[in-house]
Structures are given as structure tokens and as C-alpha cells.
Amino acid sequence: MTSILIQNGRVVDPYNNLDEISDILVIDGMIAKVTPEIADESDQVIDATGLVVAPGLVDLQVHFREPGREDRETIETGSRAALKGGVTTAVAMPNSTPTADNQAVIEFILKRAAETGLINILPTGAITSGQSGSMLSEMSEIKQAGGVAVTDDGNDVQNPAILRRAMEYAKTHDMLIMSHCETDSLTDGGVMHEGWVSTQLGLPATPAISEDLAVAKNIMLAELTGARLHLLHNSTAGAVAAIKSAKARGATNITAEVSVQHFALSDEQCLGYNTDAKMYPPLRSADHVAAIVVAIKDGTIDALTTDHAPHIEPDKLLPFEHAAMGSVGLEISFAVMYSYLVEPGHISLSEGIALMSHKPAAIIRSNRGTLSEGAPADISIFDIKKTWTVDPMLLESKGKNCVFKQMKLTGKAKHVLVGGELQMQDERILR
Secondary structure, three states: OOEEEEEEEEEEEHHHOEEEEEEEEEEOOEEEEEEOOOOOOOOEEEEOOOOEEEEOEEEEEEOOOOOOOOOOOOHHHHHHHHHHOOEEEEEEOOOOOOOOOOHHHHHHHHHHHHHHOOOEEEEOEOOEHHHOOOOEOOHHHHHHHOOOEEEOOOOOOOOHHHHHHHHHHHHHOOOEEEEOOOOHHHHOOOOEEOOHHHHHHOOOEEOHHHHHHHHHHHHHHHHHHOOOEEEOOOOOHHHHHHHHHHHHOOOOOEEEEEEHHHHHOOHHHHOOOOHHHOOOOOOOOHHHHHHHHHHHHOOOOOEEEOOEOOOOHHHHOOOHHHOOOOOOOOOOHHHHHHHHHHOOOOOOHHHHHHOOOHHHHHHOOOOOOOOOOOOEOOEEEEEEEEEEEOOHHHOOOOOOOOOOOOOEEEEEEEEEEEOOEEEEEOOEEOO
16 A cells, blocks of 8 residues: 655645645555545555645647657656646647547556556547548547547538537447537638738738637537537637527537637737747637637636647748648646736636636546545646746757746646556656
């Protein structure tokens, strides 16, 4: 029997409405006690005085790139990046090479995650074969192999008839559909948000209505079929308005997320042709950012994610129109949430942690994201007073393309346990 005692930390567990100075005893990988002044002997003691002890964070949208693009990221380097950010469970997107649209690739990802042994990695499969938007994948096979959802990720299923059939098929197998929402005919050739910044830069742009229409399409089909639908990385005022309206109608089968960059930054980051700010969905104008913040505050949004998208340097060192889309975020997501939502007073720390722990876990029906007695001991301990500057060259991720580079953030993971095993101590990964 192995045990770890975490003492004197501010334990913030939104699932159990807990926010108080307390101790946590971990025995054999499980949370045994959560109460002040635990006197039990333990093999190891972590002094969390002045620190926040929270459930390990759960990220619903991560691109690990393995198999196929290990030059960009691997399951190991992505897992190390996750630990540095306090993320203990990550949902892997299927756009690997080959695409995770079958049992073999799903099993490969789970095998590599187990071999790496750093964090919990839950794979998704594609909705359609090769993410082509045409022939449906074998969702039953994907689920049986261990896939927690199906998604075509960066591709929206454009044909409503095919998307309807996909939702009906997913409902039959009780599979979650995760939809990236865009209307191809409106976004064709667009490389950033359509607005005054794109006009200044003279770049082809993507109108917000492209996302608005696609979100409405997905919601209407989910209401028709009864399928469980999770809307990925929403970024527009119209999108969150449609989601809020659906929930007001009683659509309990629909959930939605926002990636941290979309409530923190606007399209002005693209000025100077900054390719680190090129992503999809694009960074939007300030009015959309404000609407996203309101949607987080009023409960329309169910989860905060990173859409962690690592790239090699040559793919970003291109003219803006040709550069790759995406930014890494695993190591900075908690700090962005704290700096842009909690410190300005938009939400409480407990609300922010909820959006990054038990709420996303519930979407994928995982038992992670809580500090309940008997739960797996996935625990992240944060220093919410630490201010630091993002230096991409110090990130664990292979991808150094970070839109927050050289920005000052507050809040940093200090210690992380996964399944009761101490994986990071004093900001240092132990293996």
C-alpha cells in the first residue's frame, strides 16, 4: 500500500461544492480522505500551504499528432506538456496519419498512452471515413475499441443528410458527436476573421456567419435525432446565442465548449501578419470575444479547452495565407483562465475549475475531474499567485507556436498526481 498526504492546501472541488483549507489522503491511487487535519501516517507528504489543490484538469480537444506526425508532437511530449499545465486527462482528436477512423488506430493510441504512462488519454474516432464528410465510419467498432466520441474535428460534415445519418447512427450506439462548425462555401479561402483587421491586412477572411449557420444546423439535427452533441471551440456571438436558445428550449443533449484563446484574445493579434495568431476558428473581433465571456458567465458554455495544435517551425514561418493554423495551449490553459476570467472578476476560481474538470468529464461520461472519496487521485496543485511570462522555447510541447508568447500570465501548476502517482513536483516532471 502506497500513500501520499497533501496538507494545508486550499482544496477547490466544485463537484462537491468544496472550497476550504483541508488535507487529502491518497492511498493506492485513490482518494481516501478529504478533511482538515488528517493525522494518518503516509509514505510522502506534500505541503500545499498557500496553494490551490484542485481536480486534475480535463481537456476535451487535444491534437497529439501521433501516429504519423511525430515531428510536430508525440503522445509523450504532449503528455509532458499536459502535466506542466495541470491537465491529467486529455481527449485526443482523430486527425492523425492514418486517421483514427477504425479500431486499429484507436487501439494504437491507447497502447502508446499506456506505455508513456504520464496522463489519461482518451481517443476519439472520426465521424466519416478519412474525415471526408461522405462515408460514415464504424462507430460501433470505434466505441468497442475505447473511443469516447466521434468527430471530424477540423472538418464540419457539410451534407446535412449525412450528418443526420451520423447522428442517428451515433444515437443507436450512444456515442457522443463532437462537431467543428463551419460552412465551407462561406469560408473557402479565408485565413482569419472577416472584419476591419482583415481589411487592414488585405487578407481573405472568414465571416462569423459561417460558424453561426453551421452551429444552427448541428443543433437542429441534434434536436431532431436526439443524439448527444458537443459543439467544439465556439467563437462567435451568433453561435453562443444559438446554443443558449437551444438550452432554453430544453435541449439537454447539447453541450458546448470555448477554447481559451477565444475568450482571451481578439483578431488584433494578427496585426503584423503574426502567424502564431492564425487558427481555426479564427480569433474574432472584440465584440465576439465579449459575447463569449458573457456566455461563460451565464452558463451557456459547459467546458473550456485548448484545441492544442502543435506545428513545426517551418509551417508557421510562411506568408500568413499559407501558414499552418493553430496554437499550443496545454501548458498555459489554467493560467489563461485565471488571468482573463478569474482575476478580472468574470467568474470565481471554483467556476473556472469546474469548466476545466468535472464538467468536461461529464460530457465524455468520465469519472475524472473530482476529489470525491473513492475517485481516482488525479490532482493538480496550483500556485495562483505566481506570475510568469510565456516563453515558447521553454515549453515541453514540440510545438513552439504559442499565440500567448511573451505575455504575462498568473497561475502555474506546481505538483501533479495522476492515478495517485506523483508525476510532477515543484514544476519538474519526475520522469
